[in-house]
Amino acid sequence: IVAGLSERGVVVATLNPALSADELSRIFDDCKPRLLVASGSANLPDDRPDSLLLGDSFERALDSAHETAPFPSLDERETFAPNSLP
Known part of the structure; x- marks a missing residue:
């Protein structure tokens, strides 16, 4: 979700x-x-x-989804910068 929103130009703040x-x-x-x-x-x-609350239906949707985009290649030593994903 974070990578997808960031790819669309949305500012994302992740919270603990x-x-x-x-x-x-x-x-x-x-x-x-x-x-x-x-x-x-x-x-x-x-x-x-305003909130989008995810639950079991989201997990089921992920399980049945087709992979349409390759997983980005990230180096664990680099800072995660969502807007730099391919």
């Missing part, structure tokens, strides 16, 4: 799933996200932005 709802709320207040993509089981604050 261990953060509390209060910590996430403070981050949302600071960065003003337009959309949140998260696991349906995530501990999210009530005042979250």
Whole structure:
């Protein structure tokens, strides 16, 4: 999801799933996200932005999807830069 959104020019901020709802709320207040993509089981604050919550149906869709793009070649010693993916 991160690579796909970044390829389309979307600014992506990944967050630690261990953060509390209060910590996430403070981050949302600071960065003003337009959309949140998260696991349906995530501990999210009530005042979250518009959200796309993923669950079992997403996992099933991934399992049945056809591979249409090659996996990018990344070197573990390089900084991940989504906009530099081929």
